[in-house]
Amino acid sequence: MRRLWLSLIPLLFASCFGREVETLVIRGSDTEVNLVLQLAENYMDTHSGVSIAVTGGGSGTGIAALLNKKTDIANSSRSFKDSELQLAAERKLEVVPIIFALDALSFIVNENLPIEQLSIEQLRGIYTGEISNWSEVGGPDQTISLYGRQSNSGTFTFIQTHILKGNYSPDMKQMNGTAQIIEGIKRDKAGIGYVGIGYIVNSEGQVTEGIKVLCIQGEGQSWAVSPLEPANITNGSYQIVRPLYQYLDGAPEGIRKAFLQYELSPEGQKIISENGYYAINDTYRKKNEKYLESK
Template structure:
């Protein structure tokens, strides 16, 4: 009798363990964050989910919103086109849990203007003056007598954070800038405004805008092409991250491993982003 009860107990425990494992690996996971990374992640998830029972939901909105989602336990992983800030990390981590980071691709932040603009290249110093509002006419940069219209992402965007840190050295962007909530919105507005200048991820660059060559430390002007970004010689190249809690590692690992696999990296390149290797 005791042996029967013992076997029954083991059977029940086995069923419970199996059920928990199936729930762990089969449940839905959610991601949120970088608008720059959204097309890349949507394509990865689309292929990743094919032939599996796994469910992954992803939305954009900006890198900051991804970190906020992790803080509030609304999502399992965050998409970010910038490195997490220390203040964000402190809000997410606990005594028993830590924030993990993976670089899954690279991007070339492209400075774009209207195609009719005669200016083809700028230095970092010139970019800073433009986005601070100190230079207000293209004539000051060797172009036509046309007022400069700055198009920027909103402050939730990792691209905005990158521009603020790398180009503006943490100084304020001009108050006259027009704010767009997406890369696509920036591209559309720049393509319609003759004097406009903006910035977007390399995968968003279309024929309706013209990317500018940017001067590097060797005083060479480098165009934001796929090849130059792949060789890491474009001055405004940047890593693209996935962030998640250590406690969610088992849930997220399969997706990250797929993104870093040969197939995943091929998908990343096909979408116009720069593979890790």
């Protein structure tokens, strides 16, 4: 409710004084929603006469909204699918991708489960159903409870493509959002789920109570790496990292461009880093420049 009022305050204030309000609608990724809400709040604090509405629902929801011209910006934790690009072309949309942050995906278990690390190969076996008991990976004799996202989630797609390289086990519980996965793991002593680090680590680096973040042994590695150490993300030691996208129809102008530039500015990137995500590197920065440079 507080965030709703924050987005309405500029609108009410401006209308009282007869000023035109610039509005921006952003929809999509559940992974990105809290981060973009924080960025939007900070932006509106210093830009009166601007109203930014941010909602989640999943990457697929945001992309569908963009394709149907129901949003200005689509948040997505995955790239466009070929079928979506084809639909965009049929509707004469010019899909423009902006990468504004990096996200480390973590695998979490109940804090009382005596498991500290897994390999990517073991994760693949667990989530495809080939491994069904914790005793098979050095844990107690308990049936593994799988938690994941629904198929319209970019996180669902990323894990399937980059970790499983196949289909999920039909026994996986498909949760509506990240918060539901976290709550499920807190209650389920045999559960495992995947969530973005930004969702479970506060600004002091403390992990949400009731869960444990696993160290992951990547492919080609002989040791397990924690995603809780920022250096492991920036130096590439932790392998489950992905770019976070914001898609637009056409090169950004006006309020769309101004807000994107704010997100990519030193101030915006600092906010991103303080909220459990990671600033983009030079490679992504250069990709963004061609869409944001002045005409």
